[in-house]
Amino acid sequence: MYDFDSIVNRNTPDDIKYEKVEGIDDLIPMWVADMDFRSPPEVTDALIRTASEGIYGYSEADKTYDDAVIGWMRRRHDWEVTSDQILKLPGVVLAISYAIRVLTENNDHVMIFEPVYGPFRRCVKGSGRLLTAVQLKNNGGHYEIDFDEMESRIIEDDVKLLVWCSPHNPGGRVWTEDELRTVADICKRHGVFIVSDEIHADLTLYGHKHIPMAKIAGDGCVVLTAPTKTFNIAGIQAANIISSNRDILRRIDREAVTTGAYGLGKMGISATRAAYTYGEPWLNELISYLESNIDLLREELKDTGLKMMVPEGTYLVWIDCSSYGELSRKLLTQAHVRVSEGTFFGADCGNFIRLNIACPRSVLKEALRRIKEVL
Numbered sequence: 001m002y003d004f005d006s007i008v009n010r011n012t013p014d015d016i017k018y019e020k021v022e023g024i025d026d027l028i029p030m031w032v033a034d035m036d037f038r039s040p041p042e043v044t045d046a047l048i049r050t051a052s053e054g055i056y057g058y059s060e061a062d063k064t065y066d067d068a069v070i071g072w073m074r075r076r077h078d079w080e081v082t083s084d085q086i087l088k089l090p091g092v093v094l095a096i097s098y099a100i101r102v103l104t105e106n107n108d109h110v111m112i113f114e115p116v117y118g119p120f121r122r123c124v125k126g127s128g129r130l131l132t133a134v135q136l137k138n139n140g141g142h143y144e145i146d147f148d149e150m151e152s153r154i155i156e157d158d159v160k161l162l163v164w165c166s167p168h169n170p171g172g173r174v175w176t177e178d179e180l181r182t183v184a185d186i187c188k189r190h191g192v193f194i195v196s197d198e199i200h201a202d203l204t205l206y207g208h209k210h211i212p213m214a215k216i217a218g219d220g221c222v223v224l225t226a227p228t229k230t231f232n233i234a235g236i237q238a239a240n241i242i243s244s245n246r247d248i249l250r251r252i253d254r255e256a257v258t259t260g261a262y263g264l265g266k267m268g269i270s271a272t273r274a275a276y277t278y279g280e281p282w283l284n285e286l287i288s289y290l291e292s293n294i295d296l297l298r299e300e301l302k303d304t305g306l307k308m309m310v311p312e313g314t315y316l317v318w319i320d321c322s323s324y325g326e327l328s329r330k331l332l333t334q335a336h337v338r339v340s341e342g343t344f345f346g347a348d349c350g351n352f353i354r355l356n357i358a359c360p361r362s363v364l365k366e367a368l369r370r371i372k373e374v375l
């Protein structure tokens with residue numbers, strides 16, 4: 001039994017989620033996507049062991065690291081990966097940017113589905129590429145893809161690349177095999193390469209099964225994975241780009257090295273290896289705990305007029321607040337609960353909020369009590 005109930009003091013000045021908001025001293029932060037739970041003890045032990053060496057020279061992940069990644073992908077995702085298909089980088093967003101730069105030219109169109117994690121847009125635009133944004137269809141609290149629109153927009157804009165989010169943040173969809181196949185088929189038909197951000201892949205709920213895009217699109221994609229969301233080590237910054245397309249991997253690696261990104265730091269290697277080797281029992285319990293938190297949220301919001309999408313994956317809950325209008329500011333100033341604003345995910349999502357429920361149940365209960373008071 002792991003302890004997800006204890007409240008851990010995170011009030012360090014360099015902690016983004018808990019940054020001070022002037023005039024509020026009882027803030028409950030439910031915005032940034034990291035958790036209020038301690039990482040698995042084996043991860044902490046590995047980091048302490050590495051830290052206690054006292055020398056922090058340049059590092060390079062070795063075979064034991066790759067074996068841990070390979071074992072994890074096999075056990076958790078039924079996905080066979082080899083060492084030469086893994087490229088290490090200190091972050092998924094960085095990997096998205098490199099992939100865009102390598103796979104497209106200035107003024108090429110890159111497709112995303114909105115709403116989506118805000119930095120997708122930033123990476124496309126910041127790289128001098130043009131955005132083709134297709135809106136997901138909200139079918140009774142369940143995001144779905146309009147495949148006809150997807151295909152016609154690809155043709156219209158001569159789209160070169162799709163940045164795909166699977167599982168989906170903020171909607172919590174774990175895409176089905178049929179959906180993935182259709183996306184991959186359309187992309188293949190029109191020569192669109194897929195960058196599949198699968199940072200939330202391990203956090204599937206209620207029996208939903210994540211399927212890596214690589215198992216469907218093969219050489220036509222790179223998959224971006226990380227242990228950071230899964231094991232609450234986002235501050236350590238580690239990611240793996242996985243693809244059977246070695247040519248693309250080599251080009252991304254060259255782009256990374258040219259701009260000074262050399263794989264992972266010592267702490268990233270240590271933590272990832274320990275997490276993927278020993279973290280499974282912890283993750284299984286975490287998932288049950290998250291499901292119970294979501295069940296509680298569902299029950300509490302039932303008669304409030306707030307319409308939540310029940311996530312199939314992630315610990316993030318996307319909530320339609322249309323009956324109240326823009327709510328995030330009110331929740332911050334009146335309930336002292338900080339949520340993510342909908343506009344971070346899509347320009348027309350001002351009436352949505354995203355709630356991070358990865359916190360001890362007692363904290364969630366208190367947040368919900370305050371939120372309901374404001375409503």
Ligand SMILES: Cc1ncc(COP(=O)(O)O)c(C=O)c1O
Nearest residue numbers: 033091092093094117169197199
């Ligand atoms: C879909 C998605 N991709 C990437 C990231 C961030 O990844 P990294 O910290 O490795 O850049 C997040 C963080 O919330 C995310 O939700």
